[in-house]
Amino acid sequence: MSKREFQTEVSQLLQLIVHSLYSHPEIFLRELISNSSDALDKLRHLTLVEDKYKALAGNGIDSPRIDLELDEAAKTLTLSDTGIGMNEEDLVSHLGTIARSGTKNFLAQLSGDAKKDSNLIGQFGVGFYSVFMVADKVEVVSRKAGEDKTFKWTSDGKTGFDIEEVTGDAARKSAGTSVLIHFNDEGAQYANGWRLTEIVKKYSNHIAFPIFLTYDKSEWNGEKKESIKTRTTEQVNAASAMWQRSKSELKDEDYTGFYKSITGDWEDPLFWFHTRAEGTLEYTTLFYVPSKAPLDLYQADYKGGVKLYVKRVFIMDDSKELLPQYLRFVRGVIDSEDLPLNVSREILQQNKVLTSIKTASVKKILSELKTIAANDPEKYAKFIAEYNRPLKEGLYGDYANRETLLDLVRFKSTKVDGLTSLTDVKSRMKPDQKAIYTITGGSESMLRNSPLLEIYKKKDIEVLLLDDDIDEIVFSTVPKYGDIDLKAVNKGAAGDDLKDETTPELTEELKPLLEKIKATLGDAVKEVRASSRLADSPSVIVSDEDEPSARMRQMMRAMGQKEMPEPEPTLEINPGHEIVKKLLADPGNAKVEDAAWLLFDQALLLEGVPLKDPATFVQRLNRVLNQSI
Ligand code: ADP
Ligand code: MG
Numbered sequence: 001m002s003k004r005e006f007q008t009e010v011s012q013l014l015q016l017i018v019h020s021l022y023s024h025p026e027i028f029l030r031e032l033i034s035n036s037s038d039a040l041d042k043l044r045h046l047t048l049v050e051d052k053y054k055a056l057a058g059n060g061i062d063s064p065r066i067d068l069e070l071d072e073a074a075k076t077l078t079l080s081d082t083g084i085g086m087n088e089e090d091l092v093s094h095l096g097t098i099a100r101s102g103t104k105n106f107l108a109q110l111s112g113d114a115k116k117d118s119n120l121i122g123q124f125g126v127g128f129y130s131v132f133m134v135a136d137k138v139e140v141v142s143r144k145a146g147e148d149k150t151f152k153w154t155s156d157g158k159t160g161f162d163i164e165e166v167t168g169d170a171a172r173k174s175a176g177t178s179v180l181i182h183f184n185d186e187g188a189q190y191a192n193g194w195r196l197t198e199i200v201k202k203y204s205n206h207i208a209f210p211i212f213l214t215y216d217k218s219e220w221n222g223e224k225k226e227s228i229k230t231r232t233t234e235q236v237n238a239a240s241a242m243w244q245r246s247k248s249e250l251k252d253e254d255y256t257g258f259y260k261s262i263t264g265d266w267e268d269p270l271f272w273f274h275t276r277a278e279g280t281l282e283y284t285t286l287f288y289v290p291s292k293a294p295l296d297l298y299q300a301d302y303k304g305g306v307k308l309y310v311k312r313v314f315i316m317d318d319s320k321e322l323l324p325q326y327l328r329f330v331r332g333v334i335d336s337e338d339l340p341l342n343v344s345r346e347i348l349q350q351n352k353v354l355t356s357i358k359t360a361s362v363k364k365i366l367s368e369l370k371t372i373a374a375n376d377p378e379k380y381a382k383f384i385a386e387y388n389r390p391l392k393e394g395l396y397g398d399y400a401n402r403e404t405l406l407d408l409v410r411f412k413s414t415k416v417d418g419l420t421s422l423t424d425v426k427s428r429m430k431p432d433q434k435a436i437y438t439i440t441g442g443s444e445s446m447l448r449n450s451p452l453l454e455i456y457k458k459k460d461i462e463v464l465l466l467d468d469d470i471d472e473i474v475f476s477t478v479p480k481y482g483d484i485d486l487k488a489v490n491k492g493a494a495g496d497d498l499k500d501e502t503t504p505e506l507t508e509e510l511k512p513l514l515e516k517i518k519a520t521l522g523d524a525v526k527e528v529r530a531s532s533r534l535a536d537s538p539s540v541i542v543s544d545e546d547e548p549s550a551r552m553r554q555m556m557r558a559m560g561q562k563e564m565p566e567p568e569p570t571l572e573i574n575p576g577h578e579i580v581k582k583l584l585a586d587p588g589n590a591k592v593e594d595a596a597w598l599l600f601d602q603a604l605l606l607e608g609v610p611l612k613d614p615a616t617f618v619q620r621l622n623r624v625l626n627q628s629i
Helices: 008-019 027-049 088-096 101-109 114-124 127-133 186-190 193-204 252-263 345-349 352-375 377-397 399-408 422-427 444-448 451-458 471-475 494-498 510-524 550-558 578-585 592-606 614-628
Strands: 002-005 066-071 076-081 135-143 150-155 160-166 176-183 211-221 226-235 269-277 283-290 306-310 313-316 331-336 435-440 463-466 484-488 527-530 539-542 570-573
Touching: 008 101, 008 127, 027 066, 027 076, 027 127, 027 176, 027 193, 027 313, 066 193, 088 135, 088 150, 088 160, 127 135, 176 186, 186 193, 193 211, 193 313, 252 269, 252 283, 252 331, 269 352, 269 377, 283 352, 331 352, 352 377, 352 399, 377 399, 377 471, 399 422, 422 435, 435 451, 435 471, 444 463, 451 539, 463 471, 510 527, 510 570, 510 578, 510 592, 539 592, 570 592, 578 592, 592 614
Parallel strands: 066 211, 306 331, 435 463, 435 484, 527 570
Antiparallel strands: 002 160, 066 076, 076 176, 135 150, 135 176, 150 160, 211 226, 269 283, 283 331, 306 313, 539 570
16 A cells, blocks of 8 residues: 555545545535546447456446445445546546646636635635545546456545555455445535435536435335335436437427426427537537516526536536526526536636637527517417516627617507507508607507697507517617618607698797797796697697606606706697697787696696696696586
């Protein structure tokens, strides 16, 4: 037996593992299983490409598997595989030094603060050494494929390790590795068949090889009326990454079954997209859209999204790094061949591989949605009923995909029942129509009845009704659809290109009246001007192009933005309206003052803005009513 010391970095790492609190000690099993899976992969590959190894076929290579054997009483667990194995040199270099880039990164990030660093362990995983979170002694017995000696590596994870050759019955009959773990106090909780099953299912369910657990299973004996323990071996993982199978061999039931197993949803998904990318980057994605948007989709602590696997090993399911926020309703799996297994959250954020996968995945999801919209409108309608709003969030944030998203979102409109697409709106444009018009700032019925729409109705021009509370924020950042301007009719001079010929030309005679109204209303309005967009109403409130509408300001205040400067609204007066004509005809009329306020207040009411002083409004209304009766 030869006693050897760990490389300095290994000692540091082990010190840390033993002396910190661990956020997820259970990951030791994930790490060991993935090592076995790698070893099985490597051997399988060698037997395919090298003659020397072909002869080995038959020694368990034909039925690769991973075995977990639990001795609850002794508090030991043996994990064995029939993989590539290690010889003496391998044991020294692989288990005695730090060669892995993941672990090096981990060490580089250490801060010296035990609590922070233990969190790091949870995120990175530290490969094989993580076993010392739960063990006070580990024995690795291994025989390398193509060689005939078996070696045993033993360590307490503190000072160093021993290596010795083992012979006779203790020697392995064929290539492979077994890791015997003696659980410490922290690890004792894992000397439990049920617990191990749970952990395997959580992290390693889709490892390509079957994982068997042998343990004393408690079963109820009806005859003796007591629980008896029976030594049992059962497969604990699904052993197939269903997303790795080819589309042609998968049935709808396979897809829906897997969806339900990862989401806990009892309803079938609306649709799914299964893609395998080969080329510079190799990865598989399987995305699902649930039939119903989760109730908490708009809450800050929403958890959902997709799971990241690296070579079929589960890494994490934090949606934020994997797909953009607005696609958080998409569920499923990304499985990459090119990422390191112990990739951390921090590293993922700037990882080029993941960024490419993410970009391609978003493009894929959006283009599939486009296809469904074109080929299966009924299904697409179901999708829109649930997810129109998150798509709009995308318009706000995902500049690169804006044009596609504009094709995907749907709108209420003055021209059609139900919802319509911008493509259809475009096809309905009048020959001389200069823009696609929208109106924001209220409920659907308020918008439909807005005086601002009068001129458009009269000219038979379509206006989109943006009644969703995020519409104004979103669409104020979207100036165009293709090369067509999107214009809000309640903002700025939107109606100018639609000037109504029936409206009398604005003459000098109108000026004194407008000035008088402005003088009456004072600071309540920014400007009083003649309108060219009204047909039946005497007055309307409009906002400047770059200002939030009156309704929007009210919403922002309701959301707690108290310090909002309040730009006064602009009041537009319809010179063609009877009331205005009468006022014009009699410039000295004493009722101008009441009329000015009533024209202003009614325009505010139609905007959905509550009056600041309803009592004065009512008094004024009654005064005018009294005079007219
Ligand atoms: P990683 O798996 O990221 O390389 P680990 O610390 O988990 O890092 O393992 C270190 C190395 O030890 C592996 O790269 C592998 O060469 C070797 N090893 C670990 N477990 C096994 C095993 N069961 N069979 C063969 N080799 C193994
Ligand atoms: Mg490993």
